[in-house]
Amino acid sequence: xxxxxxxHSRAEGDLVINIKKATxxxxxxxxxxxxxxxxxxxxxxxxxxxxWAGLKVQPILADEIQTFKALICVHKVLQEGHxxxxxxxxxxxxxxxxxxxxxxxxxPRGYGPLIRAYVDFLLAKLQFHRHHPDFNGTFEYExxxxxxxxxxPNEGYETITDLMTLQDRIEAFQKLIFAHxxxxxxxxxxxxxxxxxxxxxxxxxxxxxxxxxxxxANTDSSEALEPLRSRYNAQHYRLLKFYYECSNLKYLTGLIxxxxxxxxxxxxxxxxxxxxLPKRPVQEAPRxxxx
Amino acid sequence: GESxxxxxxGRGVMRSVKNMKYSDIQVKVREATSNEEWGPSGADMNxxxxxxxxxxxxxxxxxxxxxxxxxxxxxxxxxFKALTVLDYIVHSGSENVVNWAKDNLYIIKTLREFxxxxxxxxxxxxxxxxxxxxxxxxxxxxxxxxxxxxxxxxMRDRLSSRNDD
Numbered sequence: 128x129x130x131x132x133x134x135h136s137r138a139e140g141d142l143v144i145n146i147k148k149a150t151x152x153x154x155x156x157x158x159x160x161x162x163x164x165x166x167x168x169x170x171x172x173x174x175x176x177x178x179w180a181g182l183k184v185q186p187i188l189a190d191e192i193q194t195f196k197a198l199i200c201v202h203k204v205l206q207e208g209h210x211x212x213x214x215x216x217x218x219x220x221x222x223x224x225x226x227x228x229x230x231x232x233x234x235p236r237g238y239g240p241l242i243r244a245y246v247d248f249l250l251a252k253l254q255f256h257r258h259h260p261d262f263n264g265t266f267e268y269e270x271x272x273x274x275x276x277x278x279x280p281n282e283g284y285e286t287i288t289d290l291m292t293l294q295d296r297i298e299a300f301q302k303l304i305f306a307h308x309x310x311x312x313x314x315x316x317x318x319x320x321x322x323x324x325x326x327x328x329x330x331x332x333x334x335x336x337x338x339x340x341x342x343x344a345n346t347d348s349s350e351a352l353e354p355l356r357s358r359y360n361a362q363h364y365r366l367l368k369f370y371y372e373c374s375n376l377k378y379l380t381g382l383i384x385x386x387x388x389x390x391x392x393x394x395x396x397x398x399x400x401x402x403x404l405p406k407r408p409v410q411e412a413p414r415x416x417x418x
Numbered sequence: 419g420e421s422x423x424x425x426x427x428g429r430g431v432m433r434s435v436k437n438m439k440y441s442d443i444q445v446k447v448r449e450a451t452s453n454e455e456w457g458p459s460g461a462d463m464n465x466x467x468x469x470x471x472x473x474x475x476x477x478x479x480x481x482x483x484x485x486x487x488x489x490x491x492x493x494x495x496x497x498f499k500a501l502t503v504l505d506y507i508v509h510s511g512s513e514n515v516v517n518w519a520k521d522n523l524y525i526i527k528t529l530r531e532f533x534x535x536x537x538x539x540x541x542x543x544x545x546x547x548x549x550x551x552x553x554x555x556x557x558x559x560x561x562x563x564x565x566x567x568x569x570x571x572x573m574r575d576r577l578s579s580r581n582d583d
Contacts, residue, residue, distance in 0.1 A: 129518040131484050131525070158493065159533045167488075170524040207528060216488060322531075382531060 133171045145218065146156050148180040150197045154236070154312075155272035156319030157196045159382075162203050169208035175215045176202060183222065188229040191238040198226065198245040202323045205252065206264035213256045213264060222399060223249055241307055245320065248300045252327075255293050266290075283342055284355070290331050291358055297328045298365055305372065318379050326371055329386045332366055336358060339395045349396065356395060363392035429453060443475055452497040458499055463506040470501040470511035479507075487525055494540035494542045501529070503548040508556070508563070511568045516567075519557055524547050529553050 149161035169175045169302065187193040201223075205216055220238070227246045256262060300359040301324050308314045339359060342352060367388045374385045433452060436444045444563075447466060450458035469475040486500035508514045519526065529550035534543040556563055 129514065129521050131522050132481050159531050163528045163531075167524060167527050170522075207524070211522075377465075381535075382533065 131171065138168065138217050139177060143176055143184070145201070146178070149200045150182075150187050152184060152190050152193050154192050154316045156315050156382075157200050157203075162200055165200065165204050168208045168331065169212050170202060173209055173211055175204065175208055175212040177214070178212075179210065179219050179222070180207075188226065191230045191236060192243065193232040194226050194229050194242055195238045195316065197319070198242065199320050199323070200323050202245075202249060202320075205249070206323055206327065207310070208264065212264060213253070214260070217257055218255055219333060220250060220253065230289055237307055237309065241304060241320070242316070244300050244303050248296050250294045251293060256288055258289065263393055265326055266334045280346055283338060286350075287335055287338055287342075287355055289416060290353075292330050292333055294328060294335075294366075296360055297324050297331075298362075298369065300324065301328075301369055313378065318376055319382075321373060321376070321379060322382055325370070325379075325383060325385060328366060328369065332362070332388075336393065337364075343396050359395070360392045363388065377394070424567065429511075432477055433509040434488055436526045441478060443469060444482050447479055447486075447503070450503055451483070451486045451496050453495050455495075458503055460484070464510065466503060467510040470507055470515050473514070476512060476514055476518075483559070484522070484525065487529065491532075491543070493498070494534045494546055497529065498517060498549060501546065501553060505549070505582050507552050508553070510574070516557075516563065523554065523557055526550055526557070530554060541546075 135297050145161040145164040145168075149157040149165065163180055169178060182197060185193075185197075187197045201216075217418060223246045227243045230242055234242075235238045256264075301321060302322055304317050304324075307317060336359075339352070339355060343349060346352065367390070370385050370388060379385065437448060440448065444517045446462070448461045450466060466479055469479055483500045483504055486496040487504075489496040489500075504515075504519065508519055517540070517571075527550070530547055532546040534541075534546070534552065536542050539559075556566070
């Protein structure tokens with residue numbers, strides 16, 4: 128094959144160092160380079176077991192900032208790691224539960240409620256992926272075989288409903304983060320938790336838009352989809368507000384491009400005012416083996 | 419000024435000392451993806467693209483580009499130039515470059531959030547982020563990639579036939 132040259136003898140040790148640095152006690156964002164190394168590790172080894180094991184040997188739970196940074200790190204690895212990560216994470220819900228019990232009440236620096244809300248969200252995300260194993264961690268349309276859902280409108284309806292429920296969880300969590308900003312602080316650590324939420328909510332939004340369009344084009348009864356349409360419209364306006372608030376956070380806009388949504392929800396029927404959509408994935412021709 | 423020139427001269431000397439342990443191909447890729455403010459030149463990239471049609475040379479090229487892409491923030495030029503060279507050889511190199519890039523897409527994809535702010539508070543990471551974003555999008559769009567590769571080879575054929583006249 129054409130995989131990269133990985134020094135396996137060094138990889139495990141490097142991973143532990145990267146986890147340690149990503150989850151140190153400084154009230155800052157987990158450094159991208161360390162988080163990236165954890166993500167790359169899961170692809171190089173097609174496994175996330177050492178990542179979870181590495182998290183557990185660190186004395187993370189004794190400190191609320193370290194716990195919160197570990198959760199951000201977990202979220203990013205779930206999003207961008209090798210697909211096996213989402214499957215292996217299903218066995219880690221116990222560890223996530225332990226995180227919620229590590230801080231009593233508000234916590235000295237107010238991370239208690241954020242930690243509990245983050246764990247709730249991650250458990251909801253894992254539950255979604257358990258029921259819908261075809262999705263990747265950031266809900267990229269390009270990587271999903273969408274035809275299946277269009278052929279089965281009932282399954283499509285249910286999937287969109289579940290995606291919308293997850294979107295509502297993101298909405299609730301991001302509001303809580305904003306509510307916990309502290310004046311006189313850069314809030315960098317809290318803001319850095321918004322980054323994966325922006326990425327994920329936009330992935331879900333684009334996915335729902337594509338799927339609802341496809342379903343409208345493939346079904347005779349537009350009436351049956353009315354509940355989904357009205358919920359879609361409501362989520363559009365809430366997302367617009369979320370992205371607007373994010374676009375005012377200079378620290379955040381330096382990390383990622385915050386998506387710009389049209390003022391009003393795009394039409395799901397016909398192509399009139401619709402934004403351009405990613406193309407349906409085409410069946411790839413089998414690749415010739417490299418010599 | 420003079421000190422900048424001297425510093426870059428010093429870096430060049432250091433690089434040639436380090437290069438002694440590398441093969442000619444590795445040196446070529448290292449030079450094309452160095453910390454100098456200029457380059458890589460079209461001629462350098464074209465030469466590297468031609469190397470990828472030999473399988474062993476291809477492995478050496480990709481291995482060095484991989485190292486450069488995974489370099490730290492301070493060496494953001496290594497990362498940026500490695501992406502630049504990769505973009506070039508994805509267009510003009512052998513089909514196996516495309517296969518390598520697709521198989522290891524996560525290396526490129528995860529650079530879309532690359533961060534580096536230099537001593538003058540300038541966000542140098544932005545260059546890398548944009549390049550990684552463009553290249554990821556291209557590698558995920560088979561139709562466009564095929565069209566762009568075809569286009570590039572037509573252009574090359576036209577240019578070389580003109581030289582033969």
